[in-house]
Amino acid sequence: MIVPQQAIVAPLLSVQGLTISVRDRGVVRPLVSNLSFDLRPGETLAIAGESGSGKSITSLALMGLLPANVSVTSGQLLLNGVDLARLPETRMRPLRGARIAMIFQEPMTSLNPVQMIGAQLTEAIRAHEPVSQAEAKVAAIEALRQVRISEPARRMRQYPHELSGGMRQRVMIAMALALRPAVLIADEPTTALDVTVQREVLDLLRDLQAKTNTAVILITHDMGVVAETADRVIVMQSGRLVEEGTAAQIFAEPRAAYTRELLAAVPRLGAGAERAAPVPPEAPIPIARLTKASVHYDVGANFFGRPTHRVHAALGVSFDIRPGETFGLVGESGCGKSTIAKALAGLVPHHGLIEIGGKPTSSLKAHERKALRRDIQMVFQDPMAALDPRMKVGDAVEEPLVIHRIGTPAERRARVEDLFRRVGLSTEQMSRYPHEFSGGQRQRICIARALVLRPKLIICDESVSALDVSVQATVLALLQELKDEMGMSYLFISHDMAVVENVVDRLAVMYLGQIVEMGTRDQIFGNPQHPYTQRLLDAVPIPDPARRARDYLRPSGEPPSPLHPIGEAPTLADLIDIGGGHLVAKS
Structure with missing residues (x-):
């Protein structure tokens, strides 16, 4: 032997x-x-x-x-x-x-x-x-x-x-x-x-x-x-x-x-195709619409102190989010997903047109911007950086209600307690501080805080990336439940393609700040056309050790960069409709 x-x-x-x-x-x-x-x-x-x-x-x-x-x-x-x-x-x-x-x-x-x-x-x-x-x-x-x-x-x-x-x-x-x-x-x-x-x-x-x-x-x-x-x-x-x-x-x-x-509870690639819910129809006034939205910032300095290069974080991005829809943004880290989310939430300056409920965000007055922030909430990628380390987590979740003067103290507390239970936390944990929780628990607290105002649009920026699969499934089911109850819409940003396939109605694939493919879930996952989309799907880990030895072509050479000398802008991708609203950039 x-x-x-x-x-x-x-x-x-x-x-x-x-x-x-x-x-x-x-x-x-x-x-x-x-x-x-x-x-x-x-x-x-x-x-x-x-x-x-x-x-x-x-x-x-x-x-x-x-x-x-x-x-x-x-x-x-x-x-x-x-x-x-x-x-x-x-x-x-x-x-x-x-x-x-x-x-x-x-x-x-x-x-x-x-x-x-x-x-x-x-x-x-x-x-x-x-x-x-x-x-x-x-x-x-x-x-x-x-x-x-x-x-x-x-x-x-x-x-x-x-x-x-x-x-x-x-x-x-x-x-x-x-x-x-x-x-x-x-x-x-x-x-x-x-x-x-x-x-x-x-x-x-x-x-x-x-x-x-x-x-x-x-x-x-x-x-x-x-x-x-x-x-x-x-x-x-x-x-x-x-x-x-x-x-x-x-x-x-x-x-x-x-x-x-x-x-x-593990989300599996291909399981999303079994979902029979139809894609929400187009609306005369979408929840959000971006038309040729761009975000860039200048870096470097020459002898005169003027910038020498420009980072094109997002370039000519156009899509809309329909009422009751979950719209996904996927792509590599640094491709511009979070930048677009921040521009939509009014957190970074942008060029192009961004409309919320048919109103251009650039023309809103101060009181209108405050109302907008009630309708749009964001779950950030890093939960520890998003929570005040000196504030008890129950107070952190209740704070948006206080700022917008919603309800009595008792009503606010009751709503917070209900949300803590719904995201898998106990009401006793409301008196603790962020450092007393694990990373996944802190993310659940951030999700509860985003839900507390019952907004029309929630931007989920890697909102379930820190959660274990069982809690992830619970939170995704909660997000779906709230969407069904309140007609809420989501912009769902994630690198987990299996999760994306199981939750989104439509999605866009971003690469170097631009959209290279956009369509319904079934179009993108069932018939990916752009080489980059195909590479994303090929790289998804499969929860089966017997299928470990798969061929995957590693990228070679220097990774591409969105940085260009000022005056030299990257070429804007030309999206072609190949049928049924399935848009693909010429490669």
């Missing part, structure tokens, strides 16, 4: 009987209870489970980054025989980043907002390697190039707020990979990434493992990512391990009822 190679390789990391507890208002309660697992060199171990199940707090314990009121109360965290839980900070600091590194879930809160990207990358490299500033800069640029960030040398001189959410996540991945650690903890590493970059990043992690035998702990709610990357899977619920096995075993024969529920 041949002994499997995995069985004879000693664990690189061994977690034994781990219990993590929090002291809250004088009461000690466990967050993780008696967790045990091993991780071998070159292995990918996925930890899956609902938001708040203990996945991220386990990773923070491994990194020695637990909050002050949270501690390891029992168990061992052995990295090459050294118990990380017992190490003082002076001994843990050299290991953190060099031997065990982490890609954090929320890049905006993990990056220093007052330091340039380059300074943060080179600082991380020089903290662990004896290299010069120039050598560290070369390594940093190469790390950015590996995660396919366009113009890496220019990005080094930018601040985090100047990058899109997906680009910030890629910077975090580049920072973690630059030092080639022995153990890499990836906490939702592809949450903010579109499917093509997600595919490239997962391929990059596999390449790193092949070259350096790095072990990866993948914390994710995306079961498609688990199926395509994991060797073994741990399923957690309420701080406890409920099932463990190989990826093939977990997907083919899940033993625990919770695991079966988790897999049943």
